[in-house]
Amino acid sequence: MQSIEKVSLVSTGSVAIRPEHVSRSGTPMLWWLTTSRRWTPPRPINVYVIEHANGLALFDTGQNRASVTDPDYFPRGLNGFFYRRLARFEIAPDETLTAQLARIGYDIADVDTAVISHLHQDHIGGLSELTHARIIVGEAELDAARGRSAELDGYLQKHIFLPDLHWEPLRGELDLFGDGSVMLFLTPGHTPGSLSALVQRTGLSPLLLVGDLTYDAALLEKGVIPGVGDKAGLLASTRRVIELAERHPGLVVLAAHDPAAQGLLAKANRAIE
Numbered sequence: 001m002q003s004i005e006k007v008s009l010v011s012t013g014s015v016a017i018r019p020e021h022v023s024r025s026g027t028p029m030l031w032w033l034t035t036s037r038r039w040t041p042p043r044p045i046n047v048y049v050i051e052h053a054n055g056l057a058l059f060d061t062g063q064n065r066a067s068v069t070d071p072d073y074f075p076r077g078l079n080g081f082f083y084r085r086l087a088r089f090e091i092a093p094d095e096t097l098t099a100q101l102a103r104i105g106y107d108i109a110d111v112d113t114a115v116i117s118h119l120h121q122d123h124i125g126g127l128s129e130l131t132h133a134r135i136i137v138g139e140a141e142l143d144a145a146r147g148r149s150a151e152l153d154g155y156l157q158k159h160i161f162l163p164d165l166h167w168e169p170l171r172g173e174l175d176l177f178g179d180g181s182v183m184l185f186l187t188p189g190h191t192p193g194s195l196s197a198l199v200q201r202t203g204l205s206p207l208l209l210v211g212d213l214t215y216d217a218a219l220l221e222k223g224v225i226p227g228v229g230d231k232a233g234l235l236a237s238t239r240r241v242i243e244l245a246e247r248h249p250g251l252v253v254l255a256a257h258d259p260a261a262q263g264l265l266a267k268a269n270r271a272i273e
């Protein structure tokens with residue numbers, strides 16, 4: 001569809017996670033989270049930027065730099081211990097969302113819509129800079145983030161429910177620009193309200209932005225699911241993506257923390273011969 005002018009990505013720093021996080025190992029999460037001694041090499045924290053004739057949209061908003069500078073960003077006690085065991089972040093001063101958008105020629109003030117794949121810390125980091133935008137998120141995700149075990153489930157309420165944010169809960173599907181170019185739909189599993197976006201452009205490969213449904217598009221293609229999230233939900237959503245790829249030849253799956261995503265997107269942005 002001609003109405004999409006450009007799709008780019010920026011990364012708000014990098015994150016190392018456990019190998020058991022990337023592909024399911026069979027051992028329970030609590031076990032590997034408390035005992036694993038290995039980290040993956042640093043992976044990106046991708047924010048996708050969709051420039052459409054009728055507006056500028058983000059898919060995810062990265063990790064907030066305050067998480068590496070403010071000792072009070074994370075919970076204390078046992079939950080704080082789990083957060084430190086789960087992921088290690090590095091975010092330089094010029095790796096804020098605003099600075100990264102400026103680097104590729106966008107002003108954060110021009111962002112009309114931020115679609116959030118899910119409400120974990122490394123996807124909501126830019127919310128404080130987006131009080132002027134529509135924030136679209138799965139309704140079940142908002143419910144989970146308000147739930148009693150939210151903090152243990154990876155939701156940092158004080159960094160999510162900020163004043164002056166314009167939430168738009170998604171139920172079912174949404175045609176973001178009304179022309180079929182960006183279709184949002186739910187792909188639960190990593191979290192209860194995780195969503196994905198199918199981006200279709202004339203003469204270019206279709207894209208599927210999946211958040212944390214996978215950390216490696218090549219593993220997703222083989223049906224391998226990550227070690228974090230509800231197994232049945234991850235398997236069902238992965239199957240749905242594989243079926244979608246059959247209906248959309250050349251579909252390029254772009255995840256939030258896939259080191260291959262930048263190269264995959266660059267290749268997809270070249271016209272089909």
Ligand SMILES: [Zn+2]
Pocket residue numbers: 120122123212256257
């Ligand atoms: Zn993530």
